[in-house]
Amino acid sequence: MPADINRIKEILQSVTTDIQSKTPTRVFVSVPRNDLIRTVNILVSELGVQHLSTITALDAGTVFEVLYHFLVNGTEITIRTSCPKDDPSVESIINIFPGAVLYEREIHDILGIVPNGHPDLRRLVLPEDWVGGYPLRKDWKPPEGKE
Amino acid sequence: MGSFACVWNQMVRGTGVENIDPVLALIYLLIFPGVFFLFAFSLFTEYMDRKLYARIQRRVGPPFLQPFADLVKLASKEDIIPEKAEGFMFTAAPLFAVAAIFAAYLYLPIVTTTGLHSFNGDLVVVLYLLMIPTLAMFLGGWYSGNVFGQKGGMRVASLLFSYEIPFFLALLSPALVEGSWKMADIVSFQQAHPLALVVTVLGFGIAVVSLQGKLERLPFDIPEAETEIVAGPLVEYSGRRLALFRLARDAEMVVGAGLISVVFLGGPMPLLSLQPVYLSWALGGVIFLLKTLFVVLLLILIKSAVARIRTDQMISFAYKWLIPLTFVQIFIIIIIRYFGGI
Amino acid sequence: MARVKLPIGPQHPALKEPENFTITLDGERVVDVDIRIGYTHRGIEKLMESRTYTQNLYLVERICGICSYAHVVNFTQNVESVLGVQIPKRAEYIRTLVLELERLHSHFLWLGVAGHEIGFDTLFMYTWQDREVVQDLLELISGNRVNYAMNAIGGVRRDLSDDHRKKVLEGMDYLEKRTAYDKEVAINEKTILARAENVGILKPKIALKYSAVGPTVRASGVTMDIRKDDPYASYAEIPFDVITTDTCDVLGRIVVRVLEVFESIKIIRYLMEHLPAGDVVMKVPRKIPVGESISHTEAPRGEDIHYLRANGTERPDRYKVRTPTMANLPAIAEMLKGSYLADVPIVIAAIDPCMGCMDRVLLLKEGSETPGDIIPWDRLRAYGIKWYAERGWKI
């Protein structure tokens, strides 16, 4: 049973009105990055969200977008937030969802977005002595002399 | 040469043949049923083990000479001794293992009722010699300087008693039946009273299961559990020394199975006194061989039907089931003897 | 022996793929686990940005060698959703068929691997023999055993003939019989029970806390199955049950997977009996309009979620893949703590890890060495020794 879009609009009234839904099971919510933790908390307490599917980060030209995908009753609720390129950081949500620990390490690793408050920001997918920058940024160039 | 003849005379007394040529004694020691035969038979047992295991799993399995080819290949490979390894113990361990097994083998009554040399208590000597490869394994693993090797060595040492005690007790039960620690006496007794074999069936089962543990085969291959600690004590071994360890393992299987077939199944029994003497040897040898292979078959069936258990489970299995059952076996024998059944 | 650090991996017989679990042992007990991934990082997400959608079809497939089709279905569903097209019904049925066959082959493979991890090689060989039946069916339907190349954007590439249908149904009959026996063995063989019962406990609360997915959470009694929750392909029309157990241990994970095999057989029978007629593919434009889409499927290992951002060209702007193993990984550390060393392989195997899928993104060369250089053996060895020495490992 998909979550009710009107219910989501109602509970998130105080945070944002930018809520889109093309199909019943996909909801996109855009929030400023300062309101991220508040939004997630509202979703958890009001809607009973328990499962974090993943975190996607991407280089959207002028800003970095970070998308948090939550799954509740078969509906994929995506919270979209963004951070400027000169200050690539978001609040870490691992206090609410400990399962985010690897996803946040991953976005830190490949895009250089710092999740503030994350206790363990070692490399995840790239080698520990990697110096080639952040490969998923659009301005990234592969090092010279690749195979 | 004189001493050989002396030994030989003592040995063949069972069949009533006197004054054998010392050359034959050498043949006995080196070719049949001595070192060379054990070597070939061990490799054959490994082949049988692998082939039947493969067939049970519906695979084709290795060709006949594969174990030999493996041995030759390993022997011709570079022999690496890790820097961290304790040189002497690490290199000597496989030699101890092989030497002990080959020595133990010579005491088994294979073609006649006695082995190369028979004396009171030879059963105990064979049991002790059979323990040396396990100790060599522990030392080799411990001194290899590798974490996995040490872990494996620890496991070898900690599991030692869980199978050695039931194995010792089970193998001593036929000795209790006969009242002698001499394998020649046990075999002769069994030849005289074939029904005595029935009494020790329980002991036979226990001995086979403990032998499985002794050989570190499934479900007791905990010391070298491949998916946990890679190869355990053998992790740093390579080339010749690994080949020797593997040969020791195969020979241990033959000697262990042979020992069980001697004390529980009557060894080369029924012994017929045929003329010339080598015919009766041959017959005894063939019977012994078949009995040994039967025990090996049991080992293979056990191996293919179970999963590996954990260290703690193995210890509790040994103390909860194997050892009490051996006491039951010994108790049965004492009662039967008390009432003069045998 | 005091505390020992045991490196399980990157190369270790318990792991079929290179990952590193550094296990701190106190005797035989595990006290701490540290996980390091990334050894098979291939840069697929980055690579996808430089390829057309058609080419990406085959790249996505190669994220994983086992659940490859779940990834392709996700990719095509994403692209179709951005395009706003509805694919023909028959195509949906065929996709569902291949998805379920893939689940069968993955679960059989897993059963075998689990058997191997606890040293039960005979079970391993028997289940893989059954798996071969599924593989032959997949080869018959798609033309290859592993990477099926079945999907096109807007449908599937190959149709199903009556002969194929008959063969699939025959195969299902055979598998049902064999799996009944496997189930009988798995829940009654004492040595398996000894190794699986009360091992790798994952309480439902912890499972939810770490957002675990798939059979791993279903074995902890959490009902979560994307096929039911958010039906894709033709799952909305098919009657089937979501299997859960509440034993929370490795045995539960075995039972869930074995019972799921029966469910898959049921689903495949239904599909074969109700296969609608019609086209299997429709024409779609090469250029995909601006838009974004999320698609998730219930891969054999759990929820597999993909995100696509399209920018109106022939190539995607960003493609994000999150494989089930990645979601289950944080839970492993919880399961391992306090268990025996001997349980480590089976506990790791119990989530059905597929490290290759997990590590997708990229790698050109070790960063500190000049990229493109061939590193000589002795330098590589010195580097390795240094690497381990820095982490306090004795080698």
Add this chain to the structure above:
Amino acid sequence: MKVPGKMLPKIWVYMFKKPVTVCYPKQRLTPPKNLRGKMKFYIERCISCGLCARDCPSTACQMYEIDGKKRPVFDLDYCTFCAQCAESCPKDAIEMTAEFELAHYKKGEAIVK
């Protein structure tokens, strides 16, 4: 009943049965007809459109000048056998065959023109 050695009866039966694996290359299994193996290229049907080379995900198929016309050349060293070229071809000039034994000694020997 929960006992160790539950499989013993089956093991005993299988011990005397033929193995299910085959000794390749002495024995061979026949692959299904629609296997995606080595491709066959009908040059007379080719209209040099280059769609195959464009869609090839692994640069195995590239266009070269042959007898004054652009023709695809397939290098099987790179090929992933996805059959997208056969799919893309508007004139069905490319066909996948069931031939799968493609081992060769040197790089660049396995080429389909």
